[in-house]
Structures are given as structure tokens and as C-alpha cells.
Amino acid sequence: MNSSGGELPNPYFYSGPVREAEGFFGRTEQTLAILNRLPKGGSTSVVGQRRSGKTSLLYHLMSHAAHAEANLDSADLVFLYLDPQLGIRHEAQFYRELVGALNRQEPSLVPALPGEVSQRRVLEITRQLQPRRLVLMIDEFERLASNRDFPMSFFSFLRGLSQANVCLITATSVRLCDCFWGEFDGSPLDNVFATEYLSSWNRDEFDAFLSETARRTAAPMLEFKRDIIYLGGHFPFYVQIACSLYCDWWQRSHRITNKDRESIALHFAEECRPYFERIWNKYLHAQEKTTLRSLAYGNKITNDSSLASLRQKGYVLDESIFSSAFRDFILQQEARKPVSAQEEHAGLQLDRKAGDVWVNGVCVTPPLTNLEYKLLLCLDDNASCICDKYDIVEAIWSTDYVDTVDDTRIAKLVSRLRNRVEPDRHNPRFIITVHGRGYKLITEPTT
Numbered sequence: 001m002n003s004s005g006g007e008l009p010n011p012y013f014y015s016g017p018v019r020e021a022e023g024f025f026g027r028t029e030q031t032l033a034i035l036n037r038l039p040k041g042g043s044t045s046v047v048g049q050r051r052s053g054k055t056s057l058l059y060h061l062m063s064h065a066a067h068a069e070a071n072l073d074s075a076d077l078v079f080l081y082l083d084p085q086l087g088i089r090h091e092a093q094f095y096r097e098l099v100g101a102l103n104r105q106e107p108s109l110v111p112a113l114p115g116e117v118s119q120r121r122v123l124e125i126t127r128q129l130q131p132r133r134l135v136l137m138i139d140e141f142e143r144l145a146s147n148r149d150f151p152m153s154f155f156s157f158l159r160g161l162s163q164a165n166v167c168l169i170t171a172t173s174v175r176l177c178d179c180f181w182g183e184f185d186g187s188p189l190d191n192v193f194a195t196e197y198l199s200s201w202n203r204d205e206f207d208a209f210l211s212e213t214a215r216r217t218a219a220p221m222l223e224f225k226r227d228i229i230y231l232g233g234h235f236p237f238y239v240q241i242a243c244s245l246y247c248d249w250w251q252r253s254h255r256i257t258n259k260d261r262e263s264i265a266l267h268f269a270e271e272c273r274p275y276f277e278r279i280w281n282k283y284l285h286a287q288e289k290t291t292l293r294s295l296a297y298g299n300k301i302t303n304d305s306s307l308a309s310l311r312q313k314g315y316v317l318d319e320s321i322f323s324s325a326f327r328d329f330i331l332q333q334e335a336r337k338p339v340s341a342q343e344e345h346a347g348l349q350l351d352r353k354a355g356d357v358w359v360n361g362v363c364v365t366p367p368l369t370n371l372e373y374k375l376l377l378c379l380d381d382n383a384s385c386i387c388d389k390y391d392i393v394e395a396i397w398s399t400d401y402v403d404t405v406d407d408t409r410i411a412k413l414v415s416r417l418r419n420r421v422e423p424d425r426h427n428p429r430f431i432i433t434v435h436g437r438g439y440k441l442i443t444e445p446t447t
Contacts, residue, residue: 012244017055021065026205048198141170145179200234233322379441388438
């Protein structure tokens with residue numbers, strides 16, 4: 001909703017990424033850390049939930065305001081932003097889009113190239129930029145990492161670029177190590193990246209946002225601070241929605257009554273419902289849902305491994321669910337759920353036709369990597385029976401690798417699989433270790 005007439009415009013914005021520096025707030029710690037790595041050639045993985053502001057941060061990193069704040073001399077840096085959502089479907093398209101974007105930015109150094117663009121040509125072009133350094137920012141990076149049309153050699157090439165004259169900044173909703181469809185003997189990108197997590201604003205960032213935006217409108221936004229936190233917590237996207245509603249409502253009659261507050265809360269819940277549904281159905285694992293249900297019912301939780309991940313994602317604030325509307329949404333899901341639903345969907349299930357894995361009724365996303373899925377298939381083919389080293393190596397790598405794949409490598413693969421499918425990886429319920437003999441899969445939940 002937007003105001004009209006003689007009122008100051010509504011300064012709150014949530015319909016897309018923030019592209020202008022004056023509309024960007026918070027993330028000071030992450031911004032400084034990322035920009036301070038660039039002169040040293042450091043690369044960064046930005047990890048945050050949907051609507052956490054990852055794309056806005058990437059735009060902000062290119063701004064003069066951010067460079068001034070970090071005392072960064074950006075004259076020796078060439079910033080380039082790529083979004084796989086805009087039609088980058090395979091390796092050749094990526095290289096062509098990269099060179100095309102550089103040509104538009106640096107036409108005197110990078111000529112337009114006809115036909116396909118090779119890895120060698122990309123490397124030559126990045127060297128032509130010297131002594132300047134290319135800062136390549138790739139949004140929605142998991143779209144590439146989970147796409148089998150991008151071979152493992154592509155990510156090895158990116159690793160090589162990061163050790164040459166290119167700083168990489170990727171944005172993903174999960175950690176890089178959980179994105180890739182395949183496996184590497186070593187780590188493809190992890191150990192050349194530092195990770196910056198985007199969670200909720202801290203209190204100082206929230207206060208600075210509300211104080212500054214209040215000066216841009218006649219609405220007394222600071223008076224509504226408690227209501228805004230009640231609805232949106234400190235999560236930037238939801239705070240913007242709550243603020244926009246309060247600003248518009250106040251501009252109608254220059255007051256906010258208790259009835260208005262009820263109406264705003266209803267509108268907020270309706271506006272946010274599609275996002276809450278997506279979070280609940282796609283971006284939370286089973287243990288996180290269990291913890292949120294318990295918090296929604298008012299239980300105090302002090303020792304739960306999923307609390308840390310929920311705080312990091314921004315869905316828990318001060319040991320409570322960040323938003324009253326999200327709490328009510330969770331309670332509504334519980335009220336609608338048949339009594340027998342939990343028992344019906346309990347356990348681990350494989351949909352081999354679709355290639356999906358379900359844990360307690362929740363589809364594992366992003367999909368398992370190639371090796372993780374092969375290991376799970378091997379264990380499932382021998383469900384409740386012990387799979388020893390030879391069974392696993394033969395099923396995953398072939399008998400030719402029996403003497404080269406050691407127990408440590410298998411144990412690491414089992415650990416990664418447990419991280420994906422176990423509600424509590426420290427207390428496995430499905431993938432059981434039989435010491436000295438191997439592993440077995442129990443698809444029904446056990447204690």
C-alpha cells in the first residue's frame with residue numbers, strides 16, 4: 001500500500017531487493033568483513049534464508065557508500081553481478097554471460113566474443129584486467145551447484161579462479177558444502193571461502209533502521225516499535241511489511257486505535273502466509289519443526305541442538321518464535337493436522353522414481369548429493385542388515401576402488417548423510433553404526 005495526496009511517501013519497501021544505498025540498513029559487520037577480504041584476494045560465501053536480504057547485500061557491496069564505510073579503494077576492483085535465475089542453464093552459458101557482462105562494463109579491455117567461450121578464454125580475460133581484480137558475485141549459487149549440467153570440473157575451475165585474480169562472492173540459502181550434486185576427493189570451494197551468515201538484525205541495527213525511516217515519514221513510527229517487533233521480530237523483510245502497514249494505516253487518519261492494531265495484525269498475517277508456508281514446507285527440517293511447535297505452545301527450551309540453527313536462520317529471537325504471526329501459523333498447522341499424521345509419516349522413506357528422500361513426512365532439500373544418495377540406496381537395499389566396507393565401496397565406487405577407499409572416507413560420507421537425514425545427528429535413529437562391522441539402515445524411527 002502507498003500513500004497519496006500531501007503525505008510523505010511510505011519509505012518501507014519489501015517487494016524486491018534493495019538496489020539503492022539509502023534504502024539499505026544493517027549488515028555492517030558482514031559488509032566490512034567481506035569488503036576487507038577483497039584487497040587480500042579473499043572469497044566469501046553469504047548464507048541466509050529466503051527473504052533475508054542476500055541479493056540486497058550483494059548490490060550494497062557494489063555501492064560507493066559501502067566502500068566509503070570500509071575505507072576501501074575500489075579503483076582496483078571490478079565488480080560483476082551474475083544471477084543464474086536469468087537463464088544460465090549450463091557451463092557454456094555461464095562463461096558467455098560472464099564475458100558479455102565484462103564486455104559491457106569494460107569494452108576497451110574485453111571484446112565481445114562470438115560463439116562459445118572456453119575456460120581458457122575466461123582465464124585470459126581475467127588476467128587482462130590486472131592489476132585490477134575481478135570481484136565475481138554469483139546470486140542463487142545453489143542453482144548452479146545442484147545442476148548436473150554443471151560438471152565437477154566447472155567448480156574446480158571456479159576454485160582456480162579464486163586463487164588467481166578473482167574474488168568470488170556467492171549467495172546461497174544453505175552452506176556451500178550442502179549444495180553440490182556431486183562429490184570431490186577434496187573440498188571444491190569450502191576452504192577458499194569465508195562464510196558470512198545473514199540472520200535477523202541485531203537490536204542496534206533494528207533501532208537504527210526504525211529511527212532513520214521514521215525521519216522519512218510523518219508517521220510516529222517509534223511509537224509503534226513494540227507492535228512492529230511483535231509482528232516481525234528483527235527479521236528485515238517482515239519488519240518492512242509491518243512498518244509499511246503501520247505507516248499506511250496512520251496516514252489514513254493520523255492515529256492508530258486498538259481496532260486498527262487488530263486489522264494490521266490480520267493484514268500482516270495474510271501478507272506473510274505464503275512465505276510462512278514456504279518456510280514450513282521447504283526450509284525446515286523435522287527437528288526444527290518440533291522445536292518450533294514446542295515454542296509455539298509456550299514451552300521453554302534450553303538444551304536443543306536445533307535452537308542454534310533456528311536463531312541463525314532468524315526464526316527464533318530471545319528464545320521465542322520471532323513473529324507472533326508465524327507462531328499462530330504454526331499452531332494452525334497443528335490444529336489442522338490429523339491425529340495420526342505424525343505416526344503415518346514417521347521414519348525415513350525413499351521415492352526412487354522421483355529421487356526424493358523423506359524424513360518424518362518432510363522432503364529433504366536441497367537433494368542429497370550423488371554419493372550421499374548412492375550410500376542411502378545401498379543401505380536401503382539391505383535395510384536392517386549390516387553393510388560392511390566392501391558392500392559400500394562396491395555400490396558407490398565399484399570393486400576397483402576397494403583398496404583405495406579407506407574407512408575414514410566412508411565414515412565421512414556416512415557423517416554427511418546423517419547430517420542430511422537424521423533429526424539429531426548426534427543421536428542417529430536411522431543410520432546405525434555396528435562397531436567393527438559396518439552400518440545398517442533402520443527406516444522406522446527408533447530410540
